[in-house]
Amino acid sequence: MTTTPTADWLRLDQQICFSLNAASRAFGGVYRVVLKDLGLTYPQYLVMLVLWEHGDLPVKKLGEHLRLDSGTLSPLLKRLEAAGLVRRERSARDERSVEVRLTEEGAAMRERALQVPRRIATATGFDVDEIRALRARLDQLTEALDAAAVEEAAVNAAAESPGRGA
Amino acid sequence: MTTTPTADWLRLDQQICFSLNAASRAFGGVYRVVLKDLGLTYPQYLVMLVLWEHGDLPVKKLGEHLRLDSGTLSPLLKRLEAAGLVRRERSARDERSVEVRLTEEGAAMRERALQVPRRIATATGFDVDEIRALRARLDQLTEALDAAAVEEAAVNAAAESPGRGA
DNA sequence: CGTCATTTAGTTGTAGGCAATTGAATTGTG
DNA sequence: CACAATTCAATTGCCTACAACTAAATGACG
Numbered sequence: 433m434t435t436t437p438t439a440d441w442l443r444l445d446q447q448i449c450f451s452l453n454a455a456s457r458a459f460g461g462v463y464r465v466v467l468k469d470l471g472l473t474y475p476q477y478l479v480m481l482v483l484w485e486h487g488d489l490p491v492k493k494l495g496e497h498l499r500l501d502s503g504t505l506s507p508l509l510k511r512l513e514a515a516g517l518v519r520r521e522r523s524a525r526d527e528r529s530v531e532v533r534l535t536e537e538g539a540a541m542r543e544r545a546l547q548v549p550r551r552i553a554t555a556t557g558f559d560v561d562e563i564r565a566l567r568a569r570l571d572q573l574t575e576a577l578d579a580a581a582v583e584e585a586a587v588n589a590a591a592e593s594p595g596r597g598a
Numbered sequence: 599m600t601t602t603p604t605a606d607w608l609r610l611d612q613q614i615c616f617s618l619n620a621a622s623r624a625f626g627g628v629y630r631v632v633l634k635d636l637g638l639t640y641p642q643y644l645v646m647l648v649l650w651e652h653g654d655l656p657v658k659k660l661g662e663h664l665r666l667d668s669g670t671l672s673p674l675l676k677r678l679e680a681a682g683l684v685r686r687e688r689s690a691r692d693e694r695s696v697e698v699r700l701t702e703e704g705a706a707m708r709e710r711a712l713q714v715p716r717r718i719a720t721a722t723g724f725d726v727d728e729i730r731a732l733r734a735r736l737d738q739l740t741e742a743l744d745a746a747a748v749e750e751a752a753v754n755a756a757a758e759s760p761g762r763g764a
Numbered sequence: 765c766g767t768c769a770t771t772t773a774g775t776t777g778t779a780g781g782c783a784a785t786t787g788a789a790t791t792g793t794g
Numbered sequence: 795c796a797c798a799a800t801t802c803a804a805t806t807g808c809c810t811a812c813a814a815c816t817a818a819a820t821g822a823c824g
Contacts (some may be wrong), residue, residue: 441715442647442708448722448729449625450644451736454665456622457811458743459615464812465750475780478616481608491803499620502803504781511779528789528802542608549607555746556614556739563614566739569732570617573722577624580721584631623781630782641810658772668773670811677809694772694819 462555466548470541476512477548479505483518484542488533490523517541628721632714636707642678643714645671649684650708654699656689683707 440446463474472480482497483489491509495501509532512518517538523529556563606612629640638646641664648663649655655663661671675698678684683704689695722729 442650442711446733447644447647447715447718448724448733448736449622449629449640449718451733451740452618452622452625455736455740455743456615456618457665458740458747459618460811461747462743462750463615465747473779474615478613481613484608492801499623500780501782503783503805506804508780522803526790526802530803545608549613551750552613552615555743555750557742557746558614558739566735567612567614567617569735570614570621573724573732574617574621574624576723577621577628577721580723581624581627581631584628584717584721626781639809656772657774666810667812669775669813672774674810692772692820696773 459552462552466551466555470544470548471515475500475504475508477545479508479512480517480538480541480545483532483534483538484545488531490529490531491520492529494532512538625718628718632717632721636710636714637681641666641670641674643711645674645678646683646704646707646711649698649700649704650711654697656695656697657686658695660698678704 460474463477467474467477470477478498479494482494486493486497489497491502491505495505498505509518509520513520516535519533519535521531521533523531553560553563558566626640629643633640633643636643644664645660648660652659652663657668657671657675661667664671675684675686679686682701685699685701687697687699689697719726719729724732
């Protein structure tokens, strides 16, 4: 049982989100180096991962896997297309939808990418089980935060227009 | 002891960095909502935290606390200045340096910000000790990654120009 | 004193991320 | 069928992040 003075709650080094941010950006640094020979940025690499795993997908599905919307994906996919790794084709069945397809070159890159996860895993200094445990913890955190964001948004909306409360 | 087929290493849901990214962005969502009445973005809030904790600081020091460089801080600080929370003044002793000072309004905002960490902590669904443990784990991860980035960069540099090896 | 390397902010260019809007296609409903 | 609501991708605008570069000021050293 550890009590903390209220004032200290504002200390930067107590903010979990700061540690999280720092770790995320540190990963960015490692990926930047490791992905350089593939010519990919980290988010582009994530898109390729999804395509390698699931095959061709509409932008919508891609976004669901990655939790990204079209505002982020559209320009990113254009860059992948310009790099020759991907084609974007309007679906014939549903003209609203755009299918993202791997090119030969994009599919071929998978082989070269196989070494990436191992290099990254090594860089973390964690073993497989530690990584798994941390992942589980983070996913749990994300779930709680997503739920809370909805809650908070509802509270805020109620505060702005005190319409019909429960 | 769990062996994983090499091919599976590319699976998105095995990438620790993805969980990390997702959590980081989920935090972003909560902070966006919680910080709305303060009119701050999350990185701006971090800057304010540092200033509240350490008082006026040159841009350089601010960047060291936050691991951000002038390319990120300069425009961000301009926005804080435009919002009236901060002043930027060329140091008299060293004209290269720019002191970032809290305005009355900026200092006063601290009171209103005191509630933020509690709301965020609640949103995580974790208790204080769980947060502390996760923070420690993440900081450890960041340290390992920072070290590895340097290693990898050295390897890459050596590969590009095979100059004098050890 | 003068020159040169270093330090410090700022700027530019590229790339994410996200909210809000737009426009086209599809679906549901009368 | 007609028309409204919905879905989907793209676009716009704003805010990070970071590499590479510029410009000004400082410090060290011959």
